[in-house]
Amino acid sequence: MTSTIVLNQVSKSFGKKTVLNKVSISVHSGEIFGLIGPSGSGKTTLVKMIVGMDQPTNGEIQVLNTPVPNLYLSQKIGYMAQADALYNDLTGRENLTFFASLYKLNKGVQKERIAYAADLVGLTHQLSKRVQNYSGGMKRRLSLAIALIHDPELLILDEPTVGIDPKLRKSIWEEINRLKMEGKTILITTHVMDEAEKCDKLAMVRDGEIISSGSPLELKNQYQISSLEEVFLLAGGEKDENNRLN
């Protein structure tokens, strides 16, 4: 099995504060890999380093067998950040066209991809509106459409379905599964446990360390509990003097 993302002993400090400590992960091609863990545990920091927006203090990251950062990789990665990076004065269509042109898609392909991505996120009939008039959920949906615009091999989604209603969330997950069937790799951070349940593999992040990883079933078995919600609560719980979860 080939690995799309490999992190080897990655640490990150901001000043004196260590935010990630010797994190090693392999995400296989065609896998939906979920990062779960309490707020502030380091998930976004990890994701930003994988995308190449930030650099580790120590350790190495490879994406598609290429050391990060690398300009070539930006063509291969679709990234949906937690904070929307959109042009508010432009319409939805203009935003999509702008990002499509960054990837140098030709006009015909651009049109097809914009239609596909807008349809997927349910924005087809809202594309002529300026983004400043979009709701929070619509902005999230547009950000997801932008992440998908260049048909990336690796999709990295930082809490993608916050503010998105259940019907659309369902269709987005159907699409995530379809992309997986095409062999694409998806890395997702989530606080939503029924989404974590849909991942092939999970890594639980706590205080900048991966404290457990495995399939949802493996995690539940490991903690001998029946729901991922409880696994998540344990991850936020206290550790004893041997660094074990209570």
Ligand SMILES: Nc1ncnc2c1ncn2[C@@H]1O[C@H](COP(=O)(O)OP(=O)(O)OP(=O)(O)O)[C@@H](O)[C@H]1O
């Ligand atoms: N640029 C920065 N400078 C200083 N500290 C930072 C910086 N970016 C993140 N941090 C700190 O790193 C820690 C981890 O933050 P991060 O955003 O990665 O957590 P998270 O698990 O993604 O949280 P959430 O689930 O709330 O998004 C936090 O304590 C945060 O304050």
